[in-house]
Amino acid sequence: MMTQTPTPNITYNKTDEPSTLDVSVGPQHPGSGHVRLLMRVDGDYIVSIDPDIGYVHRGCEKIAEYRTAVSSIPHLERPCIIDAIHLNWAYVLPIEELQGVVVPPRGNYICTIAAEMNRIMSHLYWLAINAGVFSGHTTIFMWAFGDRDLFIELAEWLTGARLTYSFIPPGGPRRDLPFGFEERLTKLLDYFERRLVEYDRIFFRNPLVIARAKGVGILKREDAIKLGVTGPVLRGSGVKYDVRKLEPYGAYQELEFEIPSYEEGDSYARFLVRFEEMKQSIHIIRQALKKMPKGPIARKAPLIIPEGEAIGRVESSRGELMYMVQGDNSDKPYRVKIMNGSFRNLIAMPALIRNVHIADMPIIYGSLDYWPVEADR
Amino acid sequence: MILEEMYEGVKHIFKKTFTMKYPYEKVLLPKGFRGRHLLYLEKCTGCGICAWICPERCISMVPITDNKEYYQNPEKRFPQYWYARCCFCHFCTDYCPTGALDYTPDYELAEYDRNLLLWSPERLSKPPTNIGQYKSTFHGTNGSRGVTYQPASSKPTQRATSNDS
Amino acid sequence: MNQATPTREEVLISQLKNRFPEAVKEGKVDRARYVTLTFEKDHLLEIAEFMRNEMVFDHVKGIAGVDYPAHKKIEVLYFIGSFSKAEIEDLVVVLKTELPRETAVIASVTSIWPSSHFFERETFEMFGVKFEGHPDMRKLLTLDNWEGPPPMLKDVKFPEIGQR
Numbered sequence: 063m064m065t066q067t068p069t070p071n072i073t074y075n076k077t078d079e080p081s082t083l084d085v086s087v088g089p090q091h092p093g094s095g096h097v098r099l100l101m102r103v104d105g106d107y108i109v110s111i112d113p114d115i116g117y118v119h120r121g122c123e124k125i126a127e128y129r130t131a132v133s134s135i136p137h138l139e140r141p142c143i144i145d146a147i148h149l150n151w152a153y154v155l156p157i158e159e160l161q162g163v164v165v166p167p168r169g170n171y172i173c174t175i176a177a178e179m180n181r182i183m184s185h186l187y188w189l190a191i192n193a194g195v196f197s198g199h200t201t202i203f204m205w206a207f208g209d210r211d212l213f214i215e216l217a218e219w220l221t222g223a224r225l226t227y228s229f230i231p232p233g234g235p236r237r238d239l240p241f242g243f244e245e246r247l248t249k250l251l252d253y254f255e256r257r258l259v260e261y262d263r264i265f266f267r268n269p270l271v272i273a274r275a276k277g278v279g280i281l282k283r284e285d286a287i288k289l290g291v292t293g294p295v296l297r298g299s300g301v302k303y304d305v306r307k308l309e310p311y312g313a314y315q316e317l318e319f320e321i322p323s324y325e326e327g328d329s330y331a332r333f334l335v336r337f338e339e340m341k342q343s344i345h346i347i348r349q350a351l352k353k354m355p356k357g358p359i360a361r362k363a364p365l366i367i368p369e370g371e372a373i374g375r376v377e378s379s380r381g382e383l384m385y386m387v388q389g390d391n392s393d394k395p396y397r398v399k400i401m402n403g404s405f406r407n408l409i410a411m412p413a414l415i416r417n418v419h420i421a422d423m424p425i426i427y428g429s430l431d432y433w434p435v436e437a438d439r
Numbered sequence: 440m441i442l443e444e445m446y447e448g449v450k451h452i453f454k455k456t457f458t459m460k461y462p463y464e465k466v467l468l469p470k471g472f473r474g475r476h477l478l479y480l481e482k483c484t485g486c487g488i489c490a491w492i493c494p495e496r497c498i499s500m501v502p503i504t505d506n507k508e509y510y511q512n513p514e515k516r517f518p519q520y521w522y523a524r525c526c527f528c529h530f531c532t533d534y535c536p537t538g539a540l541d542y543t544p545d546y547e548l549a550e551y552d553r554n555l556l557l558w559s560p561e562r563l564s565k566p567p568t569n570i571g572q573y574k575s576t577f578h579g580t581n582g583s584r585g586v587t588y589q590p591a592s593s594k595p596t597q598r599a600t601s602n603d604s
Numbered sequence: 605m606n607q608a609t610p611t612r613e614e615v616l617i618s619q620l621k622n623r624f625p626e627a628v629k630e631g632k633v634d635r636a637r638y639v640t641l642t643f644e645k646d647h648l649l650e651i652a653e654f655m656r657n658e659m660v661f662d663h664v665k666g667i668a669g670v671d672y673p674a675h676k677k678i679e680v681l682y683f684i685g686s687f688s689k690a691e692i693e694d695l696v697v698v699l700k701t702e703l704p705r706e707t708a709v710i711a712s713v714t715s716i717w718p719s720s721h722f723f724e725r726e727t728f729e730m731f732g733v734k735f736e737g738h739p740d741m742r743k744l745l746t747l748d749n750w751e752g753p754p755p756m757l758k759d760v761k762f763p764e765i766g767q768r
Contacts, residue, residue: 072721116745130492237471264447303687396670
C-alpha cells in the first residue's frame, strides 16, 4: 500500500491581496519557442505562476492524418527540430511494427549513432541557452554553440542537411556512413572530451552558477513521481528511469552505458545530469563504431498501414517520447497521438516556481529544458 | 580554486581567431548536400512519384512551354518546383525510379520577386553556375591543436553536382 | 511442466478482472510490455484507486482521444506507468473506454493521479470531452477566442491547399 504524501500545489492563487501584482512574462521567445507565463508577484517573490501555452500550436496530430507515413516525417520532426532523429524514430517504430518490417542490424547501429550525436547536440543547445544565457553566462553560450557546429557539420556529411534530417523512413535509414566518417567522428569525440573538462571548469564549478542554482527549485522524489515528470528532470530527483534500458530499441541491447542520477533534486542536480549524459553519449558512440556489423542498412517497407494500434517509445533528450499510431488499412494513419517529454514536464513549472525570488525563475525554467514547440505540437 | 576557472577563460585572449570572409570564401560542402534539385530531362518519364511523395505538395507536373525543341513528346510532363514551400527533404530525389533528380550544393535561391521562386523544368535542368568560383575552406579537429581551418585549395574546388567526384 | 507460468501481463489482467468482474470488459496483450484493457466508464475512479494503491501504478503518461463518427463514439485512452515498483517499471498499461459522441462526460482522475492535469485539459479542448471534477477546465492550446467546434473531431476538415 502506497502512503499518500500531500500533492504539490499547482493552482494559480486567485486571491486579490493589495500587495500582489499580475505580471505577464511574454508572449516571447526565450531561446526555444513562444511561451507566456502569468506570474503573481508580491514584491520580489513570485507567489504562483500560470503557464499560458499554445502560441506555437500547429495541429501536428491533425495534419498527420492527412499525409502518408513517409510524407509526414518532415512535419513530425519539426516540433523539436534540434532533436529531430528521436522524433523521427519514435514515429517510425510503431509503423514498422504494424507493417512487420524488421530493420537490419547495421541500420539500427547507424540510427543509434545518429541519435546519440543528436542528444549531444541538443544538450549543447540546452547548455548554451537554457543554462548559459538565462543565468547570464554568455561565454558558455559561445563555446557550446561553436562545438555544436562541429557536430552539425558531421551530421551534414551523414544525412545531407544541417538540422532537418528526415533520415529514417520506415524500413531503415536513408544513407550509409560515408567513407572516412569513422575517423573524423573519432577525432571529434577526442576533442570534445577535452572540451567537456573546460566546460566543467568554466561553468559547472563556477561559484556564481553554483550560488544561483544550488538549492533552487527542489523537486523531491515523491513529488517527481506523483507529477509524472520525465527525462533529466526525473533523474535529477533520484529516480533511475531510462527507456533505453527498460525497453531497448535500435542497438541499445548490445551497448553498455550508465544512467546518471542525482538525489538532491535541485536545479544544479538537473544541470549535472545533462552534463553526465553527454559523457555517456560519447561512450555509446565509441562502442557503436567498434561493434558495427556489415550488411544492408534498410528494407523495403510497404505503403499501406495495416489495421491495428501500436506504440513506439524512445528516450529523447527531454524525456520519454511515445507515439501511438492507429492504422486502418489505407496509406494514411487514422490517428497519431504524440506524448512528449516537454508536455509532461510542464506540470513541474507551477509546482516549482512558487514562493521563489524573481531571479530564480529563469534558472528553474532553464533547468526543466522546456521546449514550447514540442509541448504545443 | 577560483584562479583555475579564471585562467580557463583568460587563456583564450591569446589564441588566434578565424573569420571566413563569406561570400568570397565559402564552406566546402560534402557530396550529397541537400540543396536545390537538378533535373535530367532525358531520364524523366513524367510518372509523378515526386509530386505524390512531396510532404509540402510543392511539385506539380507541367508540360515544357519555353523550349519547344527539347522534348520528343508534346504531351510529356515534367516536374515544376515551388521553392517557397520546399523543405529540402529530397524524398523526391530518393524515390525517383529513373534517377532523374539529383542533389546540388546550391543554396542561394533568394529572389526579389516571389514569382521567380516557381522553377520551371527548363530552369531546373541547368546545373548551378554560381558555385566553384571562389576559394573554399573546411575545418576539422586535429589532435591537440583543437579546431583547425585550412583552405581546400587556392583554385575553385566546389563540385557542381554530386555526381562529379 | 506443460503449462508455462503466466507472464506479468497476464497476472495483471487476471488481477484486475477478478477484482472488477463487471467493470473490466476485456484485456489483451498485443506484444510484450503493453497491456490494453477495456472498461466501463462509470467505474473509472474505483479502478484508478485500486491501481494506484494496490498495484503501485503511480503516474499517467498521456491521455488520448480517438473519434469514430461511423460508430458514433469517442474513445479515451489512458496510458499508465509506474516509477516506484521495479517489477512493473517497464510496463505501459492502456485503459480504454468508450463514450457516446454527443454527450461525452467522464470523471476526472486528477484527484488520484495529479499528473493528468494538463492532458485532460487538452482532451477537453480537442474532442469536447468533459471531465467532471477537474479543478481548472479551460482551453489550453487553441486561441483564446476560438469559438468553433473541437478541432480534432473528424467533422472538421483540414483545409488542403496544394497545387494538385
